[in-house]
Amino acid sequence: MLLVTRTAMYVPRPPGGMGASKYTHSGRCNLNMTLEKYTVGVGDRFAHQAEAQLQACVQLAADGIEVVPVWNKSNREHSFIGSEPQSVYDAAKAAVEALGWEQGWHVDADHINMDTVDKYLDCSDFFTIDVADFIGQPPEGDAVAVFVGKHPELVGSVSIEGIDAPLEITREYVETVAGKYLRAVAEAGTIYRHIESRKSDFIAEVSMDETDVPQTPPELLIILAALADEGVTLQTIAPKFTGRFNKGVDYVGDLEQFEKEFNDDLAVIAHAIAQYGLPDNLKLSVHSGSDKFSIYPIIGNALRRTGAGVHVKTAGTTWLEELIGLAEAGGDGLALAKEIYAKALENVDALCGPYASVIDINPAQLPTPEAVADWSGDQYANALRHVQEHPEFNQHFRQLLHIAFKLAAKEGARYTDLLKANAEVVGKNVTENLYDRHFKRLFVA
Numbered sequence: 001m002l003l004v005t006r007t008a009m010y011v012p013r014p015p016g017g018m019g020a021s022k023y024t025h026s027g028r029c030n031l032n033m034t035l036e037k038y039t040v041g042v043g044d045r046f047a048h049q050a051e052a053q054l055q056a057c058v059q060l061a062a063d064g065i066e067v068v069p070v071w072n073k074s075n076r077e078h079s080f081i082g083s084e085p086q087s088v089y090d091a092a093k094a095a096v097e098a099l100g101w102e103q104g105w106h107v108d109a110d111h112i113n114m115d116t117v118d119k120y121l122d123c124s125d126f127f128t129i130d131v132a133d134f135i136g137q138p139p140e141g142d143a144v145a146v147f148v149g150k151h152p153e154l155v156g157s158v159s160i161e162g163i164d165a166p167l168e169i170t171r172e173y174v175e176t177v178a179g180k181y182l183r184a185v186a187e188a189g190t191i192y193r194h195i196e197s198r199k200s201d202f203i204a205e206v207s208m209d210e211t212d213v214p215q216t217p218p219e220l221l222i223i224l225a226a227l228a229d230e231g232v233t234l235q236t237i238a239p240k241f242t243g244r245f246n247k248g249v250d251y252v253g254d255l256e257q258f259e260k261e262f263n264d265d266l267a268v269i270a271h272a273i274a275q276y277g278l279p280d281n282l283k284l285s286v287h288s289g290s291d292k293f294s295i296y297p298i299i300g301n302a303l304r305r306t307g308a309g310v311h312v313k314t315a316g317t318t319w320l321e322e323l324i325g326l327a328e329a330g331g332d333g334l335a336l337a338k339e340i341y342a343k344a345l346e347n348v349d350a351l352c353g354p355y356a357s358v359i360d361i362n363p364a365q366l367p368t369p370e371a372v373a374d375w376s377g378d379q380y381a382n383a384l385r386h387v388q389e390h391p392e393f394n395q396h397f398r399q400l401l402h403i404a405f406k407l408a409a410k411e412g413a414r415y416t417d418l419l420k421a422n423a424e425v426v427g428k429n430v431t432e433n434l435y436d437r438h439f440k441r442l443f444v445a
């Protein structure tokens with residue numbers, strides 16, 4: 001079963017591509033599966049849009065840019081919707097077969113920990129190992145002293161190609177950062193080895209993004225050194241960046257600062273690969289919370305300038321494209337879209353609770369259900385569709401609906417039957433969203 005899953009899951013590139021090279025320099029030589037250079041993590045909550053999402057990759061490939069899809073769905077989403085991890089793999093595989101996609105594709109066990117990893121082992125080949133909860137917990141014994149003793153190169157004036165001024169790092173700073181992160185790194189090692197004991201071939205990401213304080217580039221360097229010591233052969237790392245990454249809407253923060261931080265992070269990663277023997281395709285993973293349009297050109301420029309790869313998780317808002325398509329379809333589709341909004345408004349506090357730190361909804365800006373009841377399908381679509389310059393766009397309406405997906409889940413077959421009946425208009429919105437608003441901004445100069 002495991003072998004079949006694995007073989008089916010990774011479609012090797014044709015000869016001459018990046019290929020699945022084996023690492024021999026990291027001390028762990030069992031890494032066969034190599035994550036492609038440009039990968040996009042996409043969400044498909046109701047498992048009906050994988051083909052429309054993949055179609056956006058097909059279009060971009062026709063432009064000469066290869067981006068490999070990684071379908072992800074967190075444990076929280078599965079529990080809200082009542083789905084099983086296997087369903088993500090099944091939907092992805094069906095899409096790959098339907099479109100004859102011959103490049104890579106992956107299924108991400110998103111934000112797993114030791115409590116949740118097991119049910120993803122058979123149907124995922126990418127594991128986002130989330131250790132954010134362990135940040136700040138005290139490391140065991142003399143781990144900090146051992147780490148600092150082992151890494152004299154981290155203390156003093158550390159020159160990193162691509163960063164103008166050397167990083168000035170004191171021994172005390174290394175101790176502080178090690179004290180804050182070594183317990184999380186140890187946990188990443190525990191989870192990594194657990195997966196490794198069950199699967200010979202997988203891609204590991206370490207995520208530390210779901211925390212309050214961003215990791216600075218010097219912290220990232222120290223964390224990568226520690227992960228290398230721990231033997232975690234990670235291919236992506238997801239730090240928390242500065243600024244607000246609210247769900248489903250644009251970035252809020254200082255774009256210049258983000259640009260500097262992102263570029264410095266790229267330089268730190270290249271440095272850490274050479275210094276600590278981490279996989280040479282190690283890259284940043286941006287957990288965008290979807291739709292961070294204003295930083296996408298900054299990321300794209302940095303990638304083209306440095307030749308670095310990236311993993312961007314976005315388009316978890318695909319389910320909003322479903323609502324947009326249903327609204328445009330009119331009739332029962334529009335009626336259900338309006339009903340879901342009315343229910344979301346009734347349950348606004350309960351819906352917002354789990355997402356409080358990643359949404360900014362101003363209740364005064366939310367339209368009344370009576371007003372929405374009179375809207376045409378186009379008005380509903382215009383208010384929801386993420387075209388910020390459109391006069392009818394309402395980001396509060398959008399954010400509330402984005403976190404209301406469990407209300408659609410409650411409708412069960414009523415919702416998914418409408419998706420099937422209106423597959424064309426829904427799919428068109430899904431593909432256009434991903435291609436025009438995400439891929440073009442990220443990957444096309």
Ligand SMILES: [Zn+2]
Pocket residue numbers: 111207209210238287
């Ligand atoms: Zn995340």
